[in-house]
Amino acid sequence: MTKPKKAQDIPAPQNERVQRHVDGAIFSGELNYDAKEFTVTKIKNIPAQSVIKHRQLQAIRNYLTKTKGSQHSYTITINDQIPLLLNTTEVEQLVSELEAIDELLH
Numbered sequence: 001m002t003k004p005k006k007a008q009d010i011p012a013p014q015n016e017r018v019q020r021h022v023d024g025a026i027f028s029g030e031l032n033y034d035a036k037e038f039t040v041t042k043i044k045n046i047p048a049q050s051v052i053k054h055r056q057l058q059a060i061r062n063y064l065t066k067t068k069g070s071q072h073s074y075t076i077t078i079n080d081q082i083p084l085l086l087n088t089t090e091v092e093q094l095v096s097e098l099e100a101i102d103e104l105l106h
Helices: 054-067 088-105
Strands: 019-023 027-032 037-043 046-053 073-078 082-087
Touching: 019 088, 027 088, 037 054, 046 054, 054 088, 073 088, 082 088
Parallel strands: none
Antiparallel strands: 019 027, 027 037, 037 046, 073 082
């Protein structure tokens, strides 16, 4: 007969740090550390479902940082259907959130 395992005998899942929820003013979603990606679940309180790889996230952040002085607003398309206009303040907030997500993925 095998002896039943006690809780301390069962190894902790290796994916304890695999995901983490991020709740920002513009982007909310789940970080996946193993896959190095961010799944967007909300954009400004509008439900969304989009996966952004770490390198894509960096490219978006770099683009917004380089062009934020030359444009007054940006449009994000949610679920390939709903255009959402971001003003200058919201773009600055989004850049800040993308920087924070980028740091968490490192």
